[in-house]
Amino acid sequence: MEIEVESFNLDHTQVDAPYVREAGRIETPQGDLIQKYDLRLLQPNENAVPTGAMHTLEHLLAGYMRERIDNVVDVAPMGCRTGFYLIVVGSPELDEIEEAVVDSLQEVIKTEMEDVPATTARECGNYRDHSLFGAKEYAEEVLAGFKE
Incomplete structure (x- = not known):
């Protein structure tokens, strides 16, 4: 089966994250x-965010990115667990998006568990699989990479 998916055409060996x-x-x-x-x-292909930390980052970024960027449709985790897709109506500048990501990750570091949204069985399809500790660890790692 041949399908056209933009990310499948990206040479993942040639990118430099974050x-x-x-x-x-x-x-x-x-x-x-x-x-x-x-x-x-x-x-x-060098690292991946563990599922609990990724899940918590997803819940937190869903709110923090919406506070910083207008018309967010979704913040969706990548299956490879190396990042997220942000989908918006409109076309904010890359600098605005990067600033929102950095600001949001700084907020993750300050977040307390009671402030993580939608972590009950009623609100989340896998509510037991969260790690705020892990989310904070990866937020710090990513922020250090953005500052380099």
């Missing part, structure tokens, strides 16, 4: 622009 890049855009029949960004936190 970074933010435009990863696709579509225009709806009504003329709205939907933009996808690759929020790469870790170097592909």
Whole structure:
């Protein structure tokens, strides 16, 4: 089966994480622009965020990124667990997205467990698989990479 998926065409051996890049855009029949960004936190094929930490980062970034960027549709984890996709209506500048990621990861470090949203069986499909400790560890690691 041959399908056209932008990320499958990315040479993952040639990227240098962490970074933010435009990863696709579509225009709806009504003329709205939907933009996808690759929020790469870790170097592909060298490291991956454990599922509990990734899950907690997903819940936290879902809110923190919406506080910083208008018209967020979704912040979705990559299956490889090296980053997230940010999908927005419109086309914010890469600098604005990177600043929002850095600010959001700084907020993750300050977060207390009672402040992680949607961690009950009613709100989350795998509510037992969270690690705020791990999310904070990876947030610190990624922030150090952005500062280099």
